[in-house]
Amino acid sequence: MNDKDKIxxxxxxxxxGVSKATVSRYLNKKYEHMSEQTRLHIRDVIDELGYxxxxxxxxxxxxxxxxxxxxxxxxxxxxxxHLIKGVMDYCTKLGYQVxxxxxxxxxxKEQEYILSMVDRQVDGLIINVVDYxxxxxxxxxxxxxxxxxxxxxxxxxxxxxTVTTDNYLASKIMVEKLYSMGYDEVALFSSDLLKSNVRxxxxxxxxxxxxxxxxxxxxxxxxFPKEREDDxxxxxxxxxxxxxxxxxxxxxxxxxxxxxxVNAAYELNLHIPEDLGVCGYDNxxxxxxxxxxxxxxxxxxxxxxxxxxxxxxxxxxxxxxxxPKYIELESKIILRNSTRNPxxxxxxx
Amino acid sequence: MNDKDKIxxxxxxxxxGVSKATVSRYLNKKYEHMSEQTRLHIRDVIDELGYxxxxxxxxxxxxxxxxxxxxxxxxxxxxxxHLIKGVMDYCTKLGYQVxxxxxxxxxxKEQEYILSMVDRQVDGLIINVVDYxxxxxxxxxxxxxxxxxxxxxxxxxxxxxTVTTDNYLASKIMVEKLYSMGYDEVALFSSDLLKSNVRxxxxxxxxxxxxxxxxxxxxxxxxFPKEREDDxxxxxxxxxxxxxxxxxxxxxxxxxxxxxxVNAAYELNLHIPEDLGVCGYDNxxxxxxxxxxxxxxxxxxxxxxxxxxxxxxxxxxxxxxxxPKYIELESKIILRNSTRNPxxxxxxx
DNA sequence: GTGAAAGCGCTAACAG
DNA sequence: CTGTTAGCGCTTTCAC
Numbered sequence: 251m252n253d254k255d256k257i258x259x260x261x262x263x264x265x266x267g268v269s270k271a272t273v274s275r276y277l278n279k280k281y282e283h284m285s286e287q288t289r290l291h292i293r294d295v296i297d298e299l300g301y302x303x304x305x306x307x308x309x310x311x312x313x314x315x316x317x318x319x320x321x322x323x324x325x326x327x328x329x330x331x332h333l334i335k336g337v338m339d340y341c342t343k344l345g346y347q348v349x350x351x352x353x354x355x356x357x358x359k360e361q362e363y364i365l366s367m368v369d370r371q372v373d374g375l376i377i378n379v380v381d382y383x384x385x386x387x388x389x390x391x392x393x394x395x396x397x398x399x400x401x402x403x404x405x406x407x408x409x410x411x412t413v414t415t416d417n418y419l420a421s422k423i424m425v426e427k428l429y430s431m432g433y434d435e436v437a438l439f440s441s442d443l444l445k446s447n448v449r450x451x452x453x454x455x456x457x458x459x460x461x462x463x464x465x466x467x468x469x470x471x472x473x474f475p476k477e478r479e480d481d482x483x484x485x486x487x488x489x490x491x492x493x494x495x496x497x498x499x500x501x502x503x504x505x506x507x508x509x510x511x512v513n514a515a516y517e518l519n520l521h522i523p524e525d526l527g528v529c530g531y532d533n534x535x536x537x538x539x540x541x542x543x544x545x546x547x548x549x550x551x552x553x554x555x556x557x558x559x560x561x562x563x564x565x566x567x568x569x570x571x572x573x574p575k576y577i578e579l580e581s582k583i584i585l586r587n588s589t590r591n592p593x594x595x596x597x598x599x
Numbered sequence: 600m601n602d603k604d605k606i607x608x609x610x611x612x613x614x615x616g617v618s619k620a621t622v623s624r625y626l627n628k629k630y631e632h633m634s635e636q637t638r639l640h641i642r643d644v645i646d647e648l649g650y651x652x653x654x655x656x657x658x659x660x661x662x663x664x665x666x667x668x669x670x671x672x673x674x675x676x677x678x679x680x681h682l683i684k685g686v687m688d689y690c691t692k693l694g695y696q697v698x699x700x701x702x703x704x705x706x707x708k709e710q711e712y713i714l715s716m717v718d719r720q721v722d723g724l725i726i727n728v729v730d731y732x733x734x735x736x737x738x739x740x741x742x743x744x745x746x747x748x749x750x751x752x753x754x755x756x757x758x759x760x761t762v763t764t765d766n767y768l769a770s771k772i773m774v775e776k777l778y779s780m781g782y783d784e785v786a787l788f789s790s791d792l793l794k795s796n797v798r799x800x801x802x803x804x805x806x807x808x809x810x811x812x813x814x815x816x817x818x819x820x821x822x823f824p825k826e827r828e829d830d831x832x833x834x835x836x837x838x839x840x841x842x843x844x845x846x847x848x849x850x851x852x853x854x855x856x857x858x859x860x861v862n863a864a865y866e867l868n869l870h871i872p873e874d875l876g877v878c879g880y881d882n883x884x885x886x887x888x889x890x891x892x893x894x895x896x897x898x899x900x901x902x903x904x905x906x907x908x909x910x911x912x913x914x915x916x917x918x919x920x921x922x923p924k925y926i927e928l929e930s931k932i933i934l935r936n937s938t939r940n941p942x943x944x945x946x947x948x
Numbered sequence: 949g950t951g952a953a954a955g956c957g958c959t960a961a962c963a964g
Numbered sequence: 965c966t967g968t969t970a971g972c973g974c975t976t977t978c979a980c
Contacts, residue, residue, distance in 0.1 A: 258957055269967045274959055283965050305719045306664065307957035309655045310972050317698075325687065326680045328884075335675050338701060347715065349666075349698045352687060366696065370654045512888060535677075536885025539861060607973055618951045623975055632949055656973035659956050 257301045266295040277303055309371065316346045318562065319367035321360060322378040323403070325352040329505065329532050329551055330378065333401055336555020337376055344563060346373070355445075357381050368396060374562040376555075379403045382447045397565045401558040402551070404447045404576075411565065413558045413577045415549040417448050420581035421455035424529060424547055425501055429463050431589060433527055434496040435470065436460060437489050439482070439511050441504040442475040452503040452531070477506060482514040490526075499589060502530030512540055528588045543586030550579045606650045615644040626652055658720065665695045667911065668716035670709060671727040672752070674701040678854065678881050678900055679727065682750055685904020686725055693912055695722070704794075706730050717745060723911040725904075728752045731796045746914045750907040751900070753796045753925075760914065762907045762926045764898040766797050769930035770804035773878060773896055774850055778812050780938060782876055783845040784819065785809060786838050788831070788860050790853040791824040801852040801880070826855060831863040839875075848876030848938060854883055861889055872940045882933055892935030899928045 259277075263270045268288060275284060276292045295301075309315045318341050322330050338348050349367060353360035357380050364387065367375060374397035384405045391398060392409045399411040428436045438456040443449035453471065460467035472485040490498060502508035508530035515522055522528050522541040533548035557577060564570035608626075612619045617637060624633060625641045644650075658664045667690050671679050687697050698716060702709035706729050713736065716724060723746035733754045740747060741758045748760040777785045787805040792798035802820065809816035821834040839847060851857035857879035864871055871877050871890040882897035906926060913919035 256957095259959095260957075270958080271960080271968080272966060275966085278959080285965065288965080302714075302718050304659075304957050306655060306658045307972090308959075310653075310659050310957080310974090311959045313972075315655065326677075326684050328675075328677050328680075331675045331677075331680055334699075335701065338674065338699070342700065347698055347719065348700070349696055350683075350687070351691065351697070352684065365651075369651050370696065509884065509888070516888070516891070534884070535858065536883070536888060539858070539865070539885060540888055542865070605973095608975095609973075619974080620952080620976075621950060624950090627975080634949060637949080653973050656956090657975075659958085659973080660975045662956075 257299050259301075259303065262292070262295055262299060262301050265299060266292050268292065313371070314373055315371045317370065317372045318346050318348050318559070319363075319370075319372040319375045320348055320350045320377075321353055321363045321367070321375070322350070323353050323355050323360075323380050325350065328534055329549070330402075332551035333378065333555040333558075336552040336557075337401075337559045338555075340556045340559035341563070346563070353378075353380055355380050357385070361385070361387050364391070373566050374398065376401050376558050376562060379405055381445045382406050382450075384409060397562055399558045399562045399565075401554055402448065406447070408574050408576055411558075411561045411575045411577075413554050413561065413579065414448070415551075415554060415581050416578045417451040417581075418455045419578075420547050420549075420583065421452040421501070421503065422459045424583055425456055425459035427583065428499045428501065428527060428529065428589065429459075431527075432497060433499040435464060435493050435498050437470040437472060437498070437500045438467075439472050439485065439500050439502040439507045439530075440474070441477060441506045443473060449503060456501060456503070474507065474510070477510065479510065479513065479517075482507075482510040483517060486511065486514045486518060486520070490520075497527070499527030499529070502528065505530070505532050505534055508537070508544070508546075512544070523588050523591045527591075533584060538586075541588055544588040545586045546584050548582045548584055550581065553579055606648050608650075608652065611641070611644055611648060611650050614648060615641050617641065662720070663722055664720045666719065666721045667695050667697050667908070668712075668719075668721040668724045669697055669699045669726075670702055670712050670716070670724070671699070672702050672704050672709075672729050674699065677883055678898065679751075681900040682727065682904040682907075685901040685906075686750075686908045687904075689905045689908035690912070695912070702727075702729055704729050706734070710734070710736050713740070722915050723747065725750050725907050725911060728754055730794045731755050731799075733758060746911055748907045748911045748914075750903055751797065755796070757923050757925055760907075760910045760924045760926075762903050762910065762928065763797070764900075764903060764930050765927045766800040766930075767804045768927075769896050769898075769932065770801040770850070770852065771808045773932055774805055774808035776932065777848045777850065777876060777878065777938065778808075780876075781846060782848040784813060784842050784847050786819040786821060786847070786849045787816075788821050788834065788849050788851040788856040788879075789823070790826060790855045792822060793824075798852060805850060805852070823856065823859070826859065828859065828862065828866075831856075831859040832866060835860065835863045835867060835869070839869075846876070848878070851877065851879030854879070854881050857886070857893070857895075861893070872937050876940075877937045887935075890937055893937040894935045895933050897931045897933055899930065902928055 259270050259273050263273045273292055276289060281289055320334060320337055324330055341348050351363040353363060360380050376399050378401050382405050384407045388409060401413050404412050404414055425436055440449060440453060443453055457467045470489060474481050500511060502511045515526060520526050529545035531547050533546045537544040537546050608619050608622050612622045622641055625638060630638055669683060669686055673679055690697050700712040702712060709729050725748050727750050731754050733756045737758060750762050753761050753763055774785055789798060789802060792802055806816045819838060823830050849860060851860045864875060869875050878894035880896050882895045886893040886895050
């Protein structure tokens with residue numbers, strides 16, 4: 251970053267005894283109408299000088315930055331992280347770089363980051379939206395032709411290409427499977443579902459799957475807006491006391507709910523799977539270990555990222571036109587020990 | 600991204616009936632020598648037009664991008680992720696944006712990403728280096744005055760500001776604590792330690808702490824370059840068989856080793872903490888749950904990121920000059936159930 | 949307090 | 965096959 255001896259395309263052209271245009275052609279690999287001699291010569295001069303083109307100058311001229319902005323609701327989320335990796339790997343391979351931000355579940359931050367990325371002239375945006383409501387800015391962006399794809403979380407009005415997973419279907423199958431394995435009653439434990447379509451879909455799927463098996467699925471849907479340990483314990487105790495002599499299972503529709511559920515079971519001295527069947531989202535490391543393994547729904551998050559990037563770059567290059575696509579990738583149910591053994595739940599000792 | 604009706608500083612100046620220079624002053628909040636009237640007027644025109652400055656053009660002129668590059672060895676690593684978050688939060692607050700890449704433990708990729716980020720004129724770089732060897736590029740960068748800080752992982756020659764954690768000290772204390780709690784023999788389980796100073800420090804600390812307590816600490820240092828489940832099982836069995844009638848504990852110096860160790864114990868039907876004391880790195884979610892909680896060393900990774908960013912931005916702004924700083928942040932030992940109960944190990948049934 | 953003009957480093961017609 | 969020229973959209977002296 252020394253200022254004096256900065257080497258620009260001008261330096262190179264002077265040393266090589268050619269024009270800047272020719273050097274530029276070389277840089278952009280437009281060798282067609284270029285003598286091999288000058289090509290080699292320019293190469294040598296560039297080598298010798300250690301010249302590196304200034305991308306910013308190029309960006310200004312070409313009005314394209316080869317930058318993709320990614321805004322996720324939480325970078326530290328162990329699941330989201332694979333989405334980011336999927337985006338990165340795909341983008342990197344095609345010569346794009348990725349600029350990341352974490353909205354921390356705040357719509358205000360999300361908007362702020364969208365704007366600052368657009369200001370920075372990113373070629374496109376991949377967003378894991380905080381809220382399922384479309385807002386003014388999104389419409390404006392849409393109108394002004396900003397390339398954007400929604401990953402994982404969706405908004406109610408399909409304005410942009412969207413890549414997500416089969417939350418409804420996978421959850422429905424999961425719950426149905428529990429019943430068909432021999433459980434008499436399946437409850438839902440979920441984190442707060444106010445803002446995300448993802449959680450809502452899983453909830454609806456639970457209701458749909460339970461409808462034919464139990465009287466009031468709403469009554470055994472436990473939602474935990476505060477994620478308080480005690481609430482989980484109370485709910486769990488509640489569920490068991492209200493269902494004596496039944497084989498019970500719980501579907502925890504978020505990793506947080508699953509974690510808290512497992513913890514509550516531990517604290518109440520309930521054994522999994524002897525006293526209680528347990529399954530949930532997602533396939534985190536610890537789910538392999540606890541109680542000999544917990545049955546989970548695994549979402550293809552790397553692929554969600556990859557597919558999002560793929561759609562985005564296709565839009566950017568004009569390879570894809572027309573109305574927004576909506577893609578659901580298939581989740582996988584991983585059966586483990588925690589749902590192995592439907593039995594009458596014993597009351598906590 | 601419409602081309603026709605693009606609104607530039609020129610549009611604004613024309614509408615406002617002032618010069619581009621004045622608008623530029625407004626944009627950069629140089630209100631000192633500016634009548635309130637024109638200031639307000641320009642504000643209104645900008646509002647009305649919905650003008651947004653083109654950051655790229657500004658970057659080209661000012662030769663500063665307010666972009667920070669972060670290259671980590673693995674973005675999906677649940678620990679690293681907090682480092683990134685620390686960097687992001689700090690940078691965002693100061694108006695910088697973060698461009699991220701994952702070297703996937705490849706020095707070649709690391710170099711490639713460094714170069715492409717430098718080409719993109721990032722103001723500075725934060726790197727979680729793959730290898731402790733300094734290489735040519737690093738020296739070149741150093742000489743050309745590129746601002747760079749090394750986070751978590753270090754290189755042997757201190758070329759750049761470095762922020763890491765007290766790996767040696769924390770590991771030493773951890774092992775000493777195990778002995779003082781009543782364990783007779785403490786083994787080390789570690790992932791491959793070829794390339795990272797982090798792992799090497801922990802290994803050396805183990806040797807130092809064990810020296811006075813046991814004859815040949817090297818012999819009970821188990822390294823697993825392949826991370827194969829069976830190797831863990833064999834090693835564990837080995838350690839126990841060779842130490843009959845002793846209270847045994849294991850220090851797993853990486854999360855991977857800890858995970859595999861716990862799994863191996865499970866498979867061998869060894870109970871934690873009844874048959875075996877276990878502790879290790881890092882404080883991942885699942886360590887709270889397994890066997891009523893596993894004792895771990897928790898590294899302040901968010902702060903490592905934050906401090907790295909802080910140093911970097913200080914260098915960039917010239918608030919910090921002189922030789923590279925080397926900072927070790929303090930880890931915290933979290934005592935849990937897994938080391939609660941030093942007992943004679945029973946042979947696996 | 950404001951404007952004119954030059955230029956950041958590159959690309960892309962258009963000539964030749 | 966190569967050079968000339970005119971910007972991209974902004975900032976920044978230097979005048980006035």
